[in-house]
Amino acid sequence: MPVPLLDVNAQNHPLEAEFTEAFLRVFRSGQFIMGQEVTALETALAELTGSRHCLGVSSGTDAILLALMALDIGLGDEVLVPTFTFFATAGCVSRTGATPVFVDACPVCFNLDVEDARAKLTSRTKAIIPVHLFGQSADMNPILALAGEHGLRVIEDAAQSLGASYRDRPCGSLGDFGTYSFFPSKNLGGFGDAGALVCQDDALAERARILRNHGSQPK
Ligand SMILES: Cc1ncc(COP(=O)(O)O)c(C=O)c1O
Numbered sequence: 581m582p583v584p585l586l587d588v589n590a591q592n593h594p595l596e597a598e599f600t601e602a603f604l605r606v607f608r609s610g611q612f613i614m615g616q617e618v619t620a621l622e623t624a625l626a627e628l629t630g631s632r633h634c635l636g637v638s639s640g641t642d643a644i645l646l647a648l649m650a651l652d653i654g655l656g657d658e659v660l661v662p663t664f665t666f667f668a669t670a671g672c673v674s675r676t677g678a679t680p681v682f683v684d685a686c687p688v689c690f691n692l693d694v695e696d697a698r699a700k701l702t703s704r705t706k707a708i709i710p711v712h713l714f715g716q717s718a719d720m721n722p723i724l725a726l727a728g729e730h731g732l733r734v735i736e737d738a739a740q741s742l743g744a745s746y747r748d749r750p751c752g753s754l755g756d757f758g759t760y761s762f763f764p765s766k767n768l769g770g771f772g773d774a775g776a777l778v779c780q781d782d783a784l785a786e787r788a789r790i791l792r793n794h795g796s797q798p799k
Contacts, residue, residue, distance in 0.1 A: 743767055
């Protein structure tokens, strides 16, 4: 019997009536960008992740890119990223003009090896992006300690780990930003592309909010 790698219908079809009602609500509202449905999702995600702020964006990739932009990372900067992750983690760093510097994976947990991260530090290192792969948290305490010692910003790529936690704290809520993906194959799969980022700092969140909307505030 062929077993598909991913069968979104298996989880979606039983919920067809509920989804259809939601689709109709959005269709009838005419509000297809942002609006109260997105605000409701942001509020629920902020609560789920114990975060002060949550911003909905169009993909997990955009969430990483927006976090990097809000942290002013760009040309001349280096950002530590794991070798073992989806392309977007390093790709977003390159898109800002900064250089992704690859850090080996821990052979036991597959997440970023903190000692190798330490070995890759230079005077240009501005940030580190631990990735919580397969719903399994990266070892955040040593990563946060390293970041604290060297003044690095931390973006947690939690694209695969919404709902997971590290020592009772939700993945994504420990760094400067946490980013999530709702690509259909993810823990919380959307109907198309979608993502979100969370942040605990009011000023950083506000900066991200403005950048999300082409730099305008108000419109
Ligand atoms: C670790 C990781 N980071 C980022 C992304 C990018 O998310 P999206 O596909 O929503 O842009 C993914 C998605 O595959 C991912 O697995």
